[in-house]
Amino acid sequence: xxxxxxxxxxxxxxxxxxxxxxxxxxxxxxxxxxxxxxxxxxxxxxxxxxxxxxxxxxxxxxxxxxxxxxxxxxxxxxxxxxxxxxxxxxxxxxxxxxxxxxxxxxxxxxxxxxxxxxxxxxxxxxxxxxxxxxxxxxxxxxxxxxxxxxxxxxxxxxxxxxxxxxxxxxxxxxxxxxxxxxxxxxxxxxxxxxxxxxxxxxxxxxxxxxxxxxxxxxxxxxxxxxxxxxxxxxxxxxxxxxxxxxxxxxxxxxxxxxxxxxxxxxxxxxxxxxxxxxxxxxxxxxxxxxxxxxxxxxxxxxxxxxxxxxxxxxxxxxxxxxxxxxxxxxxxxxxxxxxxxxxxxxxxxxxxxxxxxxxxxxxxxxxxxxxxxxxxxxxxxxxxxxxxxxxxxxxxxxxxxxxxxxxxxxxxxxxxxxxxxxxxxxxxxxxxxxxxxxxxxxxxxxxxxxxxxxxxxxxxxxxxxx
Amino acid sequence: xxxxxxxxxxxxxxxxxxxxxxxxxxxxxxxxxxxxxxxxxxxxxxxxxxxxxxxxxxxxxxxxxxxxxxxxxxxxxxxxxxxxxxxxxxxxxxxxxxxxxxxxxxxxxxxx
Numbered sequence: 001x002x003x004x005x006x007x008x009x010x011x012x013x014x015x016x017x018x019x020x021x022x023x024x025x026x027x028x029x030x031x032x033x034x035x036x037x038x039x040x041x042x043x044x045x046x047x048x049x050x051x052x053x054x055x056x057x058x059x060x061x062x063x064x065x066x067x068x069x070x071x072x073x074x075x076x077x078x079x080x081x082x083x084x085x086x087x088x089x090x091x092x093x094x095x096x097x098x099x100x101x102x103x104x105x106x107x108x109x110x111x112x113x114x115x116x117x118x119x120x121x122x123x124x125x126x127x128x129x130x131x132x133x134x135x136x137x138x139x140x141x142x143x144x145x146x147x148x149x150x151x152x153x154x155x156x157x158x159x160x161x162x163x164x165x166x167x168x169x170x171x172x173x174x175x176x177x178x179x180x181x182x183x184x185x186x187x188x189x190x191x192x193x194x195x196x197x198x199x200x201x202x203x204x205x206x207x208x209x210x211x212x213x214x215x216x217x218x219x220x221x222x223x224x225x226x227x228x229x230x231x232x233x234x235x236x237x238x239x240x241x242x243x244x245x246x247x248x249x250x251x252x253x254x255x256x257x258x259x260x261x262x263x264x265x266x267x268x269x270x271x272x273x274x275x276x277x278x279x280x281x282x283x284x285x286x287x288x289x290x291x292x293x294x295x296x297x298x299x300x301x302x303x304x305x306x307x308x309x310x311x312x313x314x315x316x317x318x319x320x321x322x323x324x325x326x327x328x329x330x331x332x333x334x335x336x337x338x339x340x341x342x343x344x345x346x347x348x349x350x351x352x353x354x355x356x357x358x359x360x361x362x363x364x365x366x367x368x369x370x371x372x373x374x375x376x377x378x379x380x381x382x383x384x385x386x387x388x389x390x391x392x393x394x395x396x397x398x399x400x401x402x403x404x405x406x407x408x409x410x411x412x413x414x415x416x417x418x419x420x421x422x423x424x425x426x427x428x429x430x431x432x433x434x435x436x437x438x439x440x441x442x443x444x445x446x447x448x449x450x451x452x453x454x455x456x457x458x459x460x461x462x463x464x465x466x
Numbered sequence: 467x468x469x470x471x472x473x474x475x476x477x478x479x480x481x482x483x484x485x486x487x488x489x490x491x492x493x494x495x496x497x498x499x500x501x502x503x504x505x506x507x508x509x510x511x512x513x514x515x516x517x518x519x520x521x522x523x524x525x526x527x528x529x530x531x532x533x534x535x536x537x538x539x540x541x542x543x544x545x546x547x548x549x550x551x552x553x554x555x556x557x558x559x560x561x562x563x564x565x566x567x568x569x570x571x572x573x574x575x576x577x578x
């Protein structure tokens with residue numbers, strides 16, 4: 001970025017010399033003029049990047065509400081629609097306040113290799129001046145609020161695993177603890193200053209994770225699996241039918257997720273430059289390819305391509321491209337999408353019934369499985385032609401992924417993925433146990449039969465008599 | 467007076483209504499219903515899970531008609547609602563003791 005600013009300033013400077021009478025006696029004033037021009041150009045660039053990133057932050061918030069709320073809400077039975085939507089919405093409120101109080105600091109303050117420090121508690125020192133380690137052209141508060149939207153959607157994704165049977169109070173306490181003890185360390189390791197896995201800032205085991213394949217999808221998906229197993233099956237599962245009460249709601253939600261994901265992935269460039277374009281294009285292509293492959297698999301197996309299958313495939317593709325979005329070529333994105341659609345289809349249709357766990361809305365099958373797959377494939381398809389993230393001492397680009405000849409990166413990806421799995425399994429188990437002892441996780445059998453809307457919130461999603 | 471209750475395919479409602487009007491039936495009540503007879507229903511797939519939907523959408527018509535119109539009405543329904551396939555529905559007849567028009571307390575067949 002900086003050489004470009006310099007060139008631009010030089011051009012403007014020469015122009016100003018041509019247009020105004022040259023006066024050699026005024027060296028001091030031309031230097032001042034040059035400095036002023038430079039600062040104006042820097043301001044202009046900051047305005048451009050900031051405008052884009054504020055829109056991206058809003059797009060990522062839209063993924064949770066209403067995107068995910070609708071997607072999940074449609075998949076449950078009618079008596080539970082509000083409870084599921086409310087769980088997503090609660091994250092928008094709770095995680096936001098928590099972020100200001102403590103979790104932003106734990107994720108992004110420079111601390112140890114595993115977790116951030118406490119210097120930014122209560123957002124102390126998080127002002128409008130940029131932090132060049134994170135984003136040289138963004139007000140730090142823009143970066144902070146953008147990252148907050150990721151912290152919101154990640155625990156919201158988990159709610160799909162325990163939908164239709166968890167107490168609202170237990171859910172809220174569990175996810176607050178989860179945000180502190182699972183999300184914050186993982187975000188710090190991959191994206192924070194001094195993080196063990198941080199590829200951009202020289203971490204010990206650089207894991208390529210452009211927009212949160214490990215931080216968001218592996219952690220939420222694997223934690224979801226632990227929740228599904230720990231809480232046990234819904235009453236009557238799998239004997240009694242639990243069909244989606246409105247595939248229409250899910251359809252609208254999935255389409256909003258697709259659009260919001262441009263903010264999620266392209267925004268992770270943290271600037272409005274060419275890298276954002278790469279990530280945008282890859283995101284779109286992978287979603288389309290995965291919708292096709294999931295849909296095709298289903299068409300072959302069931303004889304009909306379903307709407308729910310197509311949108312589930314698209315989400316799987318979006319998950320898988322998330323870590324890779326800013327590192328791969330568009331054709332690689334299509335390959336990643338095609339594989340992700342088939343793999344997640346297999347996980348959801350086959351593996352879930354083999355093991356018999358009740359991951360109600362397939363948070364693990366789509367996010368855990370798709371995130372893991374995507375993080376591995378990022379190590380395969382990442383290329384320095386798109387994003388020269390590794391450099392030698394002279395600033396020359398080093399090979400990124402296996403496709404560049406750097407097979408070692410696949411190993412690093414496995415280290416990052418392995419850490420995410422371990423933190424998620426151990427953290428979730430311990431936290432669930434604590435909350436189970438103190439509050440109790442599940443609603444009673446009677447409450448579950450009556451529905452969580454009435455028993456947890458005292459209202460109904462649809463009142464046909466009104 | 468007899469009550470005719472007919473459960474039919476939703477797609478046949480308009481044809482049945484027209485046929486009943488032709489034989490002189492002037493009033494009826496229609497309910498959107500779900501049900502099944504010997505018909506098995508159909509299967510739906512959601513993320514690989516198979517659900518058998520055995521309560522299918524049906525239309526239920528209810529009307530009370532004077533005795534002399536009963537057979538005509540039944541024939542009108544049978545001929546207009548029949549597709550010949552399973553799931554075409556059923557007609558039930560029962561005797562009615564009294565009919566009362568709320569507006570003017572009129573009684574018997576003239577209240578129909």
